[in-house]
Amino acid sequence: MTLPTSTPTVAGGRPAARPVQAVVFDLDGVLVDSSAVMREAFDIAYAEVVGDGPAPFEEYNRHMGRYFPDIMRLMGLPLEMEEPFVRESYRLAPQVPLFPGVRELLHGLHGRGVRMAIATGKSGPRARSLLELLGVLHLFGHVIGSDEVPRPKPAPDIVLHALDLLGVPAERALMVGDAVIDLASGRDAGTTTVATTWHEGDCAALLAAGPDFVARTPRELLTYCLAVEV
Incomplete structure (x- = not known):
């Protein structure tokens, strides 16, 4: 997969139609270095x-x-x-710190009216406690843990639940994660999928899973979210 080097477009070159209204994030390895x-x-x-x-x-x-x-x-x-x-x-x-650039990413999206949620493998109370400690909990409309849905990732339930709470259809949302199960969950929920690689782990399986976009830095992800239409 070719990583983007300039203003991003939707993978596959499909025509721009609907602006991104919501972003659903995984937590560990994407927002926090845990x-x-x-x-x-x-x-x-x-x-x-x-x-x-x-x-x-x-x-x-x-x-x-x-x-x-x-x-x-x-x-x-x-x-x-x-x-x-x-x-x-x-x-x-x-x-546990935020990854460098993540705070700016979150404030950038929030300031432009993009709705955000967390869909994490953690329990909901533990995820919310950590985000509160980091001072960013208020930026998210909803934070959902795997203990709060019938079927955790890779099932789509947690992403679908987040979008339902945000009031945004899947075709206008992104699922952002650093694991194959994040991409599977987002794809089966009907969202555009974004793989992040700044956790510096083994990305081969992640890229082989065929995300719609690959972001190497939080800044690159912010540019994508604000420029792309899905």
């Missing part, structure tokens, strides 16, 4: 519940974006790990 904190919380939870030995964080990281209990089931780990993981995540939350 990898180090999640690793520490996961290591502590593994040691408390499973015992000695290296915690398989790399495998956990491959499932990032899913709801924590679902990841435990996929990895064959005890669901009891959720309690210490959540406890440590709250304790370590002050160490």
Whole structure:
């Protein structure tokens, strides 16, 4: 996939018709740089519940974006790990920063009347607490966690619920994420999908999933959101 180097257009060159009215964001790896904190919380939870030995964080990281209990089931780990993981995540939350440029991205969209929501693998209360701590919660119309929908990502439920609450049809919205399941959720909900790559992880599978647009920086994403019509 060719990454954009100038004013972006819709992937595939389809005719511009409807301006973007809403953006639904994933949280971890897109807006917040939480990898180090999640690793520490996961290591502590593994040691408390499973015992000695290296915690398989790399495998956990491959499932990032899913709801924590679902990841435990996929990895064959005890669901009891959720309690210490959540406890440590709250304790370590002050160490989680926004990615550089994200604050400007959010204020830029908000100032131009683009409605925004979060659709995250985190629980809703934990996501809202973190965004409040970072001083950006008020910029979002809604923040929805995986515990607040019948089926979490990769199902489209969480994106559809966000758009319903925002009052914006899917064809006028973007789903922005850094994982294949974000793109799947957005695509099945009927939105334009945007992959972000500033988390500096392995992007091969993400690009292979065929997002409509790839943003390398928050500034590039802001330019896309304000210039493109879907």
